[in-house]
Amino acid sequence: MKTPLILASLATATAMIFALPAFAADSAQDFVDKATAGGMFEVDSSKIAEGTAHDQAVKDFAHKMIDDHGAANAKLETIAGEQKLTIPKELDAKHKADLDTLKTAKDDVDKPYVQMQRDAHSEAVTLFESYAKDGDNAQLKTFATETLPTLKMHKDMIEKIAVTGDAAPTTSSTTPAVTTTGTTNPAAPVPGANSFTEEQAKTRIQDAGFTDVSALTKDDKGIWRGQATKDGKNTMVALDYQGNVVAGAN
Template sequence: MNRMPRRLLAAALATAVILPGAAFAQDAASASSGHAAADAAFVKQASAAGLAEVTLGQLGASQGNSADVKQFGQQMVTDHTKANDELKSIASGKNLTVASAPMPADEKAAAALGKKSGDAFDQAFAKKMVADHQKAVALFTKESTSGKDPELKAFATKTLPTLKDHLEMAKKLPGAAGGSK
């Protein structure tokens, strides 16, 4: 009769030791997948935003009324194409999916922008560039400070100064907040 309670006690103690370790491992795995999900979300958002900037940059370069807007548009195409290619390369090595098109709201904004001309185009373009780059700076700042994947974190950190420069340049475009007319 004494043997049965000892076996139960031994089994209970073994369970008490093993289960918390298993639960901890499960929590660590779900935390890790949460970090992976955050990095995957960054890749999707950053790549979609980059595609939007290329599309909008092409519009600015071709339809801009002022030389500043045309030049800025071309720089958006050049810089964001380069960043998109680098992000795509990093993501493919990690089996992360990049966006194949801009977000629907950005596609809609580009279509509306494409219908404008002259000063109205420049003003709408400048405002869109300021808003987009404010969002991009926030997105890349978050990834550079709290991203878990070292390569994506380094990419965000490296790209952030260029995005901040774009934001400052956009603010100086004709029709932008703080820009000349």
Template sequence: MQLKRIAYTLCLSAGTVLLSGVAVLAQAPGSPQQPTMPSQQPTTPTNPAAGNTGMGPGAYPGTAPTGQDFAEKAFVTKALEGGETEVQLGQLAQQKSQSNDVKQFAQKMVADHGQMADKWFKPVAQQLGVSEPKGPSKKDKKEIAKLQGLSGQDFDREYITMIVKDHQQDLKEFRDEAQVAQDQNVKQIAAQGSNIISQHLQLIEQIAKTHNVAVEGSKDMSSNQ
């Protein structure tokens, strides 16, 4: 009987020591803790200029495309078409214009819109799964053909008028997209693009004054930052 009591006491003592050891380990600094699953996985940082979007083609894995998705894809497609139009018009102006200021502006248009397409819009188009357009839209092709039939002051006047009108419309669309876009890459390139387009618009407004070309609404558009 005495031996049973001694054994029972030893068992209780061992159990107490074991529990105490567990408690000490749980409170010790640097002890490994059970990892918790985040409620939402962090998104990969994106850099549209470098083409590092962190997402593959389609950009919306596991989800059905929404009206917003289609709107953003349409914006990118139209921006690529418009950029190609500005490049072709700029190349044409460098050949046909007889005014140095128009030629210098046209050269800037070719460089700026070419870089915007290559560094911003084409990488984002790939991210969204958007096929790059093969060239300007049908409407823009008609404008290019119209300018090809002009020369001298007639060409300059029509080119200036066309660029002002196009940039007024583009500036509005880019600013609107920068406000409503949900895709952060689209929002970013729309905001950055609107700044460049605003600069172009201000430059062509000054050229329009120099050549006595009347344009409507450009002052309000370019100053509405």
């Protein structure tokens, strides 16, 4: 019978579709849409961070993003015009929400900006790698290939800032969540509007050395709380909006 063979083929095709990277582009226009939205967000968010961040390394990074992504955006717009493709004029809903989070941050923009940049560059590298390999437009494939090393460099830079800079999350419940001068900051976890998704929260907690992260819920103070394992022991764990991961927090 041919039916089982057909069903098996359909199952294989479906599996291949779902195996594609979440941020891959399936057409030239799709790539332009996603790359433009990401590039615009890089510039707009970095303009906010350059003016309001506390950590000089974050400010310097933001300035570089404005220069590098500004140039890449202009190049992409030129290529898209030549290829008769449409350039989006506004950010998508997700990037608009992230930008609003930075605009309304009252005290410390460093940590949310750094985390957004980590996420954005991870997505951008995936998008550009995929299109450079399998894209359907020669000029855009060349653009993706030529831009990819810069994106990877940005990704490495922001990861180092996240780990070593003032914007790095703390893992001690007695360390102030924000480094400032002449003020007393509350111990982490710090209440505040939390822009981390559940998956991002889980990843941040795992990055801090925890495993078996489960039962994550965001409380009315904007703090993600759940259970995890570290050093072979089960413990309660919390993640605040600044990225601070605290073990044993109630």
